[in-house]
Amino acid sequence: MSGRYAAGLPLDDGNLVVRARDALRLEAGAQHAPPVAIRLEKNLPIASGVGGGSSDAAAALNGLARLWKLDIDDRSLARIGLSLGADLPMCLKSQPLVARGIGDEVSPLTAFPALGLVLVNPGIAVSTPEVFKALSSRDNEALPPLPKRLDFHAVRNWLTATRNDLEGAARSIEPAIGEALKALKRADAAFARMSGSGATCFGLFETGNVAKRAAIAIRARHPDWFVAATRSMEVSDGEA
Template sequence: MAYSPQSSVRAELARAKVNLALHITGQRSDGFHLLDSLAVFPQIGDRIAIEPADTLELIVDGPFARDLEGGTENNLVLKSLNGFAESAGIVVPKVKITLTKRLPVASGIGGGSSDAATTLRLLEDITGHYLAEDELHKLATSLGADVPVCLEPEPQFMRGIGEDLSPGPSLPACGIVLVNPKVGVETPAVFKALEHRKNPPLPKAPAEFDDLAALTHYLESSRNDLQVPALSVCPEIADVLTALDADSRVVFTRMSGSGATCFGLCENTDTRSIEMDLRSAHPNWWVASGPLR
């Protein structure tokens, strides 16, 4: 079955996935780790644009385009396109996809997963074929463990191996600064360095955080169980956390995911100035900022 384009071009921000807290609660017999995490999606990310074309084309540009390995044929965006066509029962659409890679690769903020999820959402709109929720979730899971949570870029709790999703609390109006020392961290190496694999789950969270102080208070009772092992793999993470902690405008700092990206929470009015100061002091680091919600 063919498809008929619904509009000329669709574009969307593929938001970074930031783990405000990440507890490792166990390990299955097949080796997969169990987790309990609060994931959020700030207004920082890559950009995906899709438009009808005469031939299928993927263009990858942006500051981190060269860091993607394996060529465009192995890109998750194209895998998403092919998987979507198969699930929707249509021929592979002839479209031009432009991926503007603004997020560092292998950085603990789900850039590739968010690219894949955003591609799926855009393909539904541009082809007019909308998959059933369970079918879309199954397709997303086949593309990667973090892809399902990125389908809806809203605060979510991730449990199990990441497939057990539920709505997270409402976030306050505040800002976030993301910092990466431009050092790639391999997730298997971090898990290999993890000493304790059965830890307590997240504390119960309220349905809404009224302000930044309330969110900070909650996060102080949580952890990222991968931060210590990641520090042993990538000592540069400590430099990033130290720089964020040294800024009085930053009220809370932590590493996201398996690293090496770290985040600092602050008031919305301070995000841009913190970003500029960090860029000036550490020109070799990647720094980005924006609203948390």
């Protein structure tokens, strides 16, 4: 393992990549899944609410299925992924989508714009189980459907009308999440919200260049934080 956050990860089956390898080997049979060397470059904070570990595990499942030349379909791979975590099926798809249920019902989008984003984590890990324990209500209304035509303004307006039910619980555990949201708004994010179960927050910016400038400004004020400018994956009609 290498990368900024490698030191905080275990090398045994506490690591999702190792568990993904073992789960796929169990499915395929040891004779079809010989020993492999895997290198993990960990550049995202641990337990940060952006699905970093799940994405790594999904990449391991997809990569090993090809390397071992396994005769396994997407449904079976998603079933194995779900046994490792509720967000594995969507990470296996690795494209803009709508996820329902516990994350196992995924519907890829036929169109989605490339959005300028800034991710900010104030340097704290938040336990997802602890956040769910702190939830005051688990019976919340469903979110409204996405608008038919998606561009920057449509996505921003839709987000404004939605919510992250985990945010209040996470902020009660780690008030620093509020500081991350303030930093994004101070950097003129058109919209800011906590990602997943926290503590990472995201800001929406009209272009990638504006997002890059905002990330530089936030990093200058908070040099110890994780700050990254990025973009959402663009999908044009007919690509999904």
